[in-house]
Amino acid sequence: MQDFDFDAVVVGAGAVGLACGYALSQRGLAVAVLEAEGHIGQGVSSRNSEVIHGGLYYPTGSLKARLCVEGRRLLYAFLDKHHLDYKKCGKLVVATQESELEQLATIYDQALANDVEGMERLTGAQARALEPGLNAHAALLSPESGVFASHDYMLALQGEVEAAGGAVVINTPFEGATPLAGGGFTVRIGGPEAATLTCRLLVTAPGLSAQAVAANIEGFPKDQIPEAHFGKGVYFRLAAKAPFQRLIYPPPIHGALGTHYRNDLGGQAVFGPDLEYVPAPDYSVDPAKAAVFAAYIRKFWPDVPADLLTADYAGVRPKLHGPNDPQPDFQLRGADTHGLVGLMALFGIESPGLTSSLAIGEEVALRLAV
Template sequence: MAEFDFDAVVVGAGAVGLACAYGLSRRGLSVAVLEQESAIGQGVSSRNSEVIHGGLYYPTGSLKARLCVAGRRALYPFLAKHNVDFDRCGKLVVATNAEEVARLDRIFDQAVANGVEGMRKLSKAEALALEPQLACEGALLSPESGVFDSHGYMLALEGEIEAAGGAVVLSTPFEGAAPLAGGGFEVRAGGAEPTELSCRYLVTAPGLSAQGVAAHIAGFPAQMIPPAHYGKGMYFRLAGKAPFAHLIYPPPIPGALGTHYRRDLGGQGIFGPDLHYVDAPDYTVDPSAAPDFYRYIRKFWPALPEGALSPDYAGVRPKIHGPDEPQPDFRIEAAEEHGIKGLVALFGIESPGLTSSLAIGEEVAARLRL
């Protein structure tokens, strides 16, 4: 049997890549995680809402539905075990007009079909009893939704990987890989000290770089690499006391869940993200977007004071569909799809990827038949 430097190499040290490495480490494999940045979680994982999603919206049987629910069920115990801060605050999906009330019924049915626990339909009076400053005609309550410290979570994953004898190697970009004749891969890594290493299994989970990484794997079919689209979302922070204890979401918009409210773990209110397609990752926050935020937020919080919002941060989602195309499922592809034994390639792991991450790691292990 061939000797390898590592049983597995994972490309990308964001939440999903680290969760994949953790899932493999739990099965006794030695794992190296290659990360081009100088710290973990510097891409998609550091610029999101840090929301733990219930799994309400996604088509039943889809990877998003199945892995979001399974990932969320695994995430809370993991966070508690590793003393990572979280708040299972619950979420209200609110209808601000009669048309949206009918949409709530469809979301409720979808959530129940997906196995989301504890879902409740609330009348206007019941919703206002929970959140008196809310303006709505009705709401859904998802008690399993919450917020958490995503960076603390990634540090805990990194610790688990290293405790199992693995390595998270920073400032080491993936430059290419080629299947070996007897099985496994030769992986080329760059950085200040370029190197080559061999592994039995290769997992690519680099978020925004997924397409470029796949293109540098010898033999990966070009037609299996989806087009890359960048969905930028900006966030604005609220000055003053946070108005709501629950997450507040409008019904979803095409391609995203819409501009929503959360109270972060420091007790401040944050609104976002909006959604704009951009040609390349761009993390600037445009102050001129504020009027749209005020107009949108006042649909469910009319008392939002003028001048209370300030630009905060922006994130970019690795989308595999354009602005006028239906939102696809996660793509987690093994030899059955691309023909390369021992390789699992991930594409389009946007929301609810963070919530789903532990379950994605288990799915990757299953695709490798471990």
């Protein structure tokens, strides 16, 4: 019987990779999580809205619908257990004009189908009573939505993996893997201490480099590697008192949830992200975009002081669709699609991937039959 260095190797130490490592280590497996960067969570996980999503929007029966709701429940319990800071502030999805009422009704019905707790339909007056200054023709209230400190969460996941005897190894890029004849994989790693190691199970969750990692696994069918698209989103911060306590979302746009508002854990108002498809990851923020942001925000907050919007940061989402394509589900590709027993390859883990991360980890462990 093959003697492996690790039971499982996970590629990528962002929120999802660490959650996969956590789920596997909780089942008694010896786990190594490999991270190319010098710190955990430096990719997609470091440049997001830090929103805990309720699970309102996603199609019935989709992984996004199920794993977002399951992941949210697991996430709040995990944050409580580890005494990590969060605000379950709730979220208003706002129709700013009558033409958006039908979209709001569709979202409400989908939220109920997805088993989202506590949903309420509000009149414009009721929404404004909760958040004075809001322009609302009507709104939906999702009380389970919130914000949290994602890096603290990832540090706690790392701690759990290590407490279970696993390793989270930084500055260790994945360079390739080869299936072994009797099952399992040889994994080639680079960095200051380039080496090879063996494992029974291999999970790839490297976010923006998911396609490149899959292409470096010997025997992975090229037609099972989906085309990568990069969805850039920028954020602007308000240099003034936060106007609202709850998350404020307009109805979603094609391919994203739209530029929204959050009051972060530090009490500051942040708006974003927008969506722009780019040919390669790009984290620049053009301060001149403030005028465009102000025009969009003015729909739900007419009094936004445009001169107090300051450029903050940008993130890039690992999308599997182009600007005019339908938005696909999370892709968790196992041996039934690529033929490599013991390998689970994750693609397109964008929003609500952070909220879903613990449930994604559980799903990966379940599909790998551990």
